[in-house]
Amino acid sequence: MKLFRIRGGIHPEYRKEMTAGKAIEPLPMPALLHLPLQQHIGAPAVPVVAAGDRVRKGQLLARARGEISAPVHASTSGRIVDILPFAAPHPSGLAQPTILLEPDGLDEWTDLPPPLDPFSVPREEIARRVAECGVVGMGGGTFPSAVKLDLGRKFPIDVLVINGAECEPYLTCDDRLMRECTAEVVDGVRIMARALGVERIVIAIEKNKPEALAAMAAESAAFAEVEVVPLPTRYPMGSERHLVTALTGRETPARKLTADIGVVVHNIATARAVHHAVRLGRPLISRVVTVSGRAVREQKNLDVRLGTLVSQLIEHCGGLVEPPVHYLSGGPMMGQAMPGREVPVVKGTSGILALTAAEAHERDTMPCIRCGSCVTACPCGLVPVEMAQMIRHEKLDAAARIGLLDCLNCGSCAYVCPAHIPLVQYFNYGKGRLAALQRDRRKQEMTKRLAEQRAERVERLDRERKAKMAAAKKAAAEKQEGGA
Amino acid sequence: MLIAIGSLTLLGALLGAVLGVAARYLRVEGNPIEAEVEALLPGSQCGQCGFAGCKPAAAALVKGEAPPTLCPPGGRAVAMAIAEKLGVSVSFGDQEELEPEVAFVNEDLCIGCTRCLKECSTDAIVGAAKQIHTVIAEVCHACGKCAKVCPTDCIEMRAVPATLATWHWKKPRVKVAS
Amino acid sequence: MISTHDISGPYAHQKTSIRRTMALVMVALLPATLFDLWVFGWPAINLLVLTLAASVAAEAGCLSLAGKRLPLFLGDGSVVLTGWLLAMSLPPWAPWWIAVLGGVVAVVLGKHVFGGLGQNVFNPAMVGRVALLISFPLPMTMYVAPRPLFGAGSPGFVEGLSITFGGWDYDALSAASTLGHVKTELARGVALDQAMGGTDLMALVMGTVPGSMGETSAALLLLGGLFLIARRVISWHIPVSMLGALFALATLMHWVDPARFPGGFYHLVTGAAVLGAFFIATDLVTSPVTPPGQLVYGAGIGILTYVIRTWAGFPEGIAFAVLLMNAMTPLIDRWVRPRVYGRTLRGEPLQPRRKA
Known part of the structure; x- marks a missing residue:
């Protein structure tokens, strides 16, 4: 298949060899599970259990609230200890409401919804089941998958792209899934295509995963609609928009979705979760996590129950050989720093990395020498050096005019910068500030409106009171006159 | 020489007359920018800026007697809007912004x-x-x-x-x- | 452990640094420099050493005035490169004060008055060269024919010192550079083929002709330039557009009147065209950051170089052309940008292209 050119990109050190050969192994049952109510993009789930309740594996713990949301299910059977704020796997270290579940060791399933035959039920039924099972984008985006499976109703979709690029360094969980659970993944992919009503499926895999490519090609050979495409190894090939451009030559317009150009992209692990949800009725309660980084004694791919603390994963991997400079959730390019080890694994945790200082290679920032490496590396055609300068001088609107909001945070610019300027952090700050300003402005508008309404009301009441007094006076005067 | 003096005088007189007429016919009541600045302020008349209300505060801002950051409830958004309207620079210094x-x-x-x-x-x-x-x-x-x-x-x-x-x-x- | 809270991703970085970038440029310059030092002998070696010493001393002085960390900033290599490029652009037998003055002007007026590393608008080495050229035109155009080291006619170490430090007059040995010679002859009304009579284009390519160090040995400089492109220190845009514009314009004019205008190849191998294209115009700080901008900038330098060489008072125009285009860089960066993904060149979102 002919691929289309995308601009920019980098060739980072992939360091996947640490875990690429490690088969997925199950993590032993932890003593306590921490299940945050928000493990997805959208509104947090609403708990339907209370402290002291006994729950079984797969039972609904918190229901979705609104269109864009996802429910949370019990990762094992046990007792609800409490619902309280607990540190989120998020760089802020802020707490969020979390359900504490104490396993009883029985690991006993609840009554699951009946399996569906995806090719005989109505299409909407599949999306409904996927929503019910709490499946979200497992590449790290964590957007509720059911919403994306429903896009076929709003947009004319003709291609389903399955993103097996796994272009982030270190991560190999999708690679392992494609090799070990090939049939489940391919079945999930076909179910998703049926839900979307598309005839053409492209499974795109970077060439640095030859075993996965071979396994997936062999498994999907039986299905004419599925095409497995090797991608050149380049970061950020797995960026949704760039992947679609590389495969189809279509470019997603700014501030639109890939669905606007007829393509929906789903991740490998999501495909497997969809298979479980539809064929077995199983909700999303566990996921494969790559534990890597040179600070970890033995790097592994683990099948982890959602809600397990990161510290338990690291312990299972033999602990640390040296104190890491960063704990990351996800890959080193777009992953998030975590406030520590005592945070839970959630639906979007594709990797847990403990990086040594040598791996991260962080250096003091030097002055920019305008070398233009960042411009060459940017896959979006932005000029990072100029945006960072504007943000440094608080010219946020100017930065937005030259494309700050088109930046996808891939980090290619900061990766190549010889002056070690924290470009991405400038962009993060700029985007956050712009959003905060937007909120401020909305609040100001509301304040003004309320203040005006009140002023009007006060004035009106005043007028009415005066009118009433005048009327009373007049009446009294008339009465007096009448009496006289 | 005389021609030069004469023509310059005439030119001056003519332009002066034009200005005079313009001043009479194009006169603006009040300072419009004051109203525009007042429109940017929250309008809750809280007086935290030290002025009696949003109107006097706007007047002071236009005269340059108060910094664009004067309005605590308005926060950064209002400060930046005012600065843009008045064409002045706004500095938040190192202060971690006006915490909401x-x-x-x-x-x-x-x-x-x-x-x-x-x-x-x-x-x-x-x-x-x-x-x-x-x-x-x-x-x-x-x-x-x-x-x-x-x-x-x-x-x-x-x-x-x-x-x-x-x-x-x-x-x-x-x-x-x- | 560094607190993770205040550092955002990415948490992986290329093993690169300003120092490494500068070092690669120096490696690329090395073959041509060694060859030139051999060709022009001890006085050239003295000149290079003096220029470097003066530049580094000026940098150290400025840094300590500004209160910056000396080891870190001297170690970034940028000042060594500035001094080196300046020395390459001087007549190899120039006296000591040319070297010292040039180095100081380049570093102080070319770089530090703007705020130091990364802040300068103009290429510091070219600021130094142009200041010298318009202040002291005579010593700046006194070239000698090559006299390879240890060969017949090459000054010895002591003689070299006396040339550099001014005790010894080498007027008798002086020769004009090819560009200067041809220009003078043309100005006298000599026909082009006669003016270029003695010009051996092959010797120009190899570098066994009179000229400044950087004006000779086009072949070795080209080699270094290709190395820089291969190592991705510079991109191909500036050299190609600059040499392309120069070549195209020269070829066009030669076609219009072969008796007055030398051809394209002559312009590429004479003067500092190759050095300028790969090492001077591509100076990172003072050139545009975007590839399309670099194309505009390079073409501008090529055209200006040709115009200055052909119609202005100086035989060589690279330095002036580079400085003029340096001044245009902020404007180019502002107006010539890459297309943003998902948007048109003008910044409007693309129209969704749907399949029915």
Whole structure:
């Protein structure tokens, strides 16, 4: 298949060899599970259990609230200890409401919804089941998958792209899934295509995963609609928009979705979760996590129950050989720093990395020498050096005019910068500030409106009171006159 | 020489006349920019800026007697809007911006006097006589007028806690090597 | 452990640094420099050493005045490169004060008055060269024919010192550079084929002709330039557009009147065209950051170089052309940008292209 050119990109050190050969192994049952109510993009789930309740594996713990949301299910059977704020796997270290579940060791399933035959039920039924099972984008985006499976109703979709690029360094969980659970993944992919009503499926895999490519090609050979495409190894090939451009030559317009150009992209692990949800009725309660980084004694791919603390994963991997400079959730390019080890694994945790200082290679920032490496590396055609300068001088609107909001945070610019300027952090700050300003402005508008309404009301009441007094006076005067 | 003097005098007189006529026919009542600046301010007349209300504050801003950052409830958004309108630069210095605040009623001390209710310019406090009052946080714009009138000092201004939805990365404290 | 809270991703970085970038440029310059030092002998070696010493001393002085960390900033290599490029652009037998003055002007006026590393608008080495050229035109155009080291006619170490430090007059040995010679002859009304009579284009390519160090040995400089492109220190845009514009314009004019205008190849191998294209115009700080901008900038330098060489008072125009285009860089960066993904060139979102 002919691929289309995308601009920019980098060739980072992939360091996947640490875990690429490690088969997925199950993590032993932890003593306590921490299940945050928000493990997805959208509104947090609403708990339907209370402290002291006994729950079984797969039972609904918190229901979705609104269109864009996802429910949370019990990762094992046990007792609800409490619902309280607990540190989120998020760089802020802020707490969020979390359900504490104490396993009883029985690991006993609840009554699951009946399996569906995806090719005989109505299409909407599949999306409904996927929503019910709490499946979200497992590449790290964590957007509720059911919403994306429903896009076929709003947009004319003709291609389903399955993103097996796994272009982030270190991560190999999708690679392992494609090799070990090939049939489940391919079945999930076909179910998703049926839900979307598309005839053409492209499974795109970077060439640095030859075993996965071979396994997936062999498994999907039986299905004419599925095409497995090797991608050149380049970061950020797995960026949704760039992947679609590389495969189809279509470019997603700014501030639109890939669905606007007829393509929906789903991740490998999501495909497997969809298979479980539809064929077995199983909700999303566990996921494969790559534990890597040179600070970890033995790097592994683990099948982890959602809600397990990161510290338990690291312990299972033999602990640390040296104190890491960063704990990351996800890959080193777009992953998030975590406030520590005592945070839970959630639906979007594709990797847990403990990086040594040598791996991260962080250096003091030097002055920019305008070398233009960042411009060459940017896959979006932005000029990072100029945006960072504007943000440094608080010219946020100017930065937005030259494309700050088109930046996808891939980090290619900061990766190549010889002056070690924290470009991405400038962009993060700029985007956050712009959003905060937007909120401020909305609040100001509301304040003004309320203040005006009140002023009007006060004035009106005043007028009415005066009118009433005048009327009373007049009446009294008339009465007096009448009496006289 | 005479021609030069004459023509220049004539030119001056003509232009002067034009200006005079223009001044008469194109006269603007009041200073329009003052009204525009006032429109940017919250309009709650809280007086935290030190002026009697938003109108005098706008007047002072236009005259350059007050910095664009004068309005605490307005925060950064208002400061930047004012600075843009007046074409002045705005500096927040190193101050970690004007932290957003919200009024909070200490329910143990509230006696239900309703004074704060009457004072609130955005109707952000609900309650009734002899009943404990409470603040609707989304509507409160932290002008602090309620705290001033409370007879039992039960209202305090608290920083709005950051949430996962509002948190964002700080500006890099660049250690540019020097 | 560094606190993770205040550092955002990415948490992986290329093992690159300003120092490494500068070092690669120096490696690329090395073959041509060694060859030139051999060709022009001891005085050239003295000149290079003096220029470097003066530049580094000036940099150290400025840095300590500004209160910056000396080891870090001297170690970034940028000042060594500035001094080196300046020395390459001087007549190899120039006296000591040319070297010192040039180095100081380049570093102080070319770089530090703007705020130091990364802040300068103009290429510091070219600021130094142009200041010298218009202040002291005579010593700046006194070239000698090559006299390879240890060969017949090459000054010895002591003689070299006396040339550099001014005790010894080498007027008798002086020769004009090819560009200067041809220009003078043309100005006298000599026909082109006669003026170029003695010009051996092959010797120009190899570098065994009179000229400044950087004006000779086009072949070795080209080699270094290709190395820089291969190592991705510079991109191909500036050299290609600059040499392309120069070649195209020269070829066009030669076609219009072969008797007055030398051809394209002559312009590429004479003067500092190759050095300028790969090492001077591509100076990172003072050139545009975007590839399309670099194309505009390079073409501008090529055209200006040709115009200055052909119609202006100086035989060589690279330095002036580079400085003029340096001044245009901020404007180019502002107006010539890459297309943003999902947007048109003008910044409007693309129209969704749907399949029915």
